[in-house]
Amino acid sequence: MSDKFKILCLFLLIAILAMAVINLNTGFLSLNFHDFWGNASNSQIAEIRVNRVLVMLLAGISIPTSGFLMQEYFQNPLAGPDILGITSVASLSVAFYIFFSHDIFLPEFLQNSFLSLSAIAGSLLLMLVLLSISKRFQDKSYLVIFGFLVSAFAGAIVSLLQFYAENQSLKNYILWSFGANNMVSRNQIYVLSALIAAGLWVCFNMIKPLIGNSLGTSYAQSLGVNLNRLKIGIIAASSLLSASVTAFLGPILFIGIIVPHFCRLIYNPSRLWQQWILNMFLGMLMMLLFSVIAEKTQIPLNVISSVFGIPVILGMLLKQNKA
The missing domain is CATH 1.10.3470.10 (ABC transporter involved in vitamin B12 uptake, BtuC)
Known part of the structure; x- marks a missing residue:
């Protein structure tokens, strides 16, 4: 692995950890460290937030991986998990x-x-x-x-x-x-x-x-x-x-289309092992970001991912048309 790839992964990992902490502190109530351990008064709310972070990490791993497989197999950057x-x-x-x-x-x-x-x-x-x-x-x-x-x-x-x-x-x-x-x-x-x-x-x-x-x-x-x-x-x-x-x-599932595209822009698209790892890291970061936006605005998660993904897909189509 090149030094550039290692630095990129380290940067994404730090950003994922920071976004996970922000997720744990996002909601109607402010929680402290003790609420996440033991039987504190807000322990149930803390458990909901931990579950929210875990499921966003899992979704960030799986959906971009599915899109990555589809796009590489069909050789089409607009192919998605669906x-x-x-x-x-x-x-x-x-x-x-x-x-x-x-x-x-x-x-x-x-x-x-x-x-x-x-x-x-x-x-x-x-x-x-x-x-x-x-x-x-x-x-x-x-x-x-x-x-x-x-x-x-x-x-x-x-x-x-x-x-x-x-x-x-x-x-x-x-x-x-x-x-x-x-x-x-x-x-x-x-x-x-x-x-x-x-x-x-x-x-x-x-x-x-x-x-x-x-x-x-x-x-x-x-x-x-x-x-x-x-x-x-x-x-x-x-x-x-x-x-x-x-x-x-x-x-x-919109991030299953846009995350593989971003990964090919920031690193060599022919390195599929590295592309897969980047897809998982960037997918986790984006899902955690969408989760924070959803909690802050009360807008459904699917709407946020669609609003973010549609301009990206439109840009990809225009880029292909020019090519």
């Missing part, structure tokens, strides 16, 4: 659960758990479908087309459900779609961590084949890269990483 339709199906699963479970009485903590489980179940089901049909699609573009069709179909069904939904069910779905970083419990964080760890493990094994794939299909095959195994690994890793965050936080 390109395969995973997040759309997760949203559809949540919509089915919210709109059809209002007559079933469940405690509040179970409602949140089943909501997340429904999103994960729907996403993993689509992942299995993608893995089963990926062998028939030799051209990468067919996967993108299939993902677009799935997203369009899921969006149409969600719109239909919203049209006939009761007011409270519709409100609950809209609140979920905004993204809520304060509603994740410690047990849910454990589940989220396990899913993300599985996705990162698959990603770790895909970086080396991705390096060969970036040099061209023929050259990658001459190096012994199993392109079909690479495709399956990319689908599995991206699905696990994006679906898990969508299940617990809602569709906040």
Whole structure:
């Protein structure tokens, strides 16, 4: 690793620690050091803030990694975690659960758990479908087309459900779609961590084949890269990483497009191992920043990430058009 990369990582790590401390001190009440230890009067509020920081760190690791994998595999800087339709199906699963479970009485903590489980179940089901049909699609573009069709179909069904939904069910779905970083419990964080760890493990094994794939299909095959195994690994890793965050936080996936772009601007884009590390560091920093803004302004997390991401994506399109 070069000295420039080490200095860059050190700077990002310091910024992440500083932003995490700011997050812990952001809210309606001012907390002191003792509130985060023992059974202090504000210990429950302190636990909520710690959970908020932890889930933002996990989201900052997983979403940019998913976007990084998609962009490197499809060789398209505008590809994102939702390109395969995973997040759309997760949203559809949540919509089915919210709109059809209002007559079933469940405690509040179970409602949140089943909501997340429904999103994960729907996403993993689509992942299995993608893995089963990926062998028939030799051209990468067919996967993108299939993902677009799935997203369009899921969006149409969600719109239909919203049209006939009761007011409270519709409100609950809209609140979920905004993204809520304060509603994740410690047990849910454990589940989220396990899913993300599985996705990162698959990603770790895909970086080396991705390096060969970036040099061209023929050259990658001459190096012994199993392109079909690479495709399956990319689908599995991206699905696990994006679906898990969508299940617990809602569709906040814009940073999956913009963070890999920023990382390629600040460091050599051909160094994929270093790019992956930078994506995770910069993703954590941006999610913590968005969390502070959301707490200060009471604007939903999904709205903040979209408002920040849309101008960046527009700039990328204009830059590509000039090229």
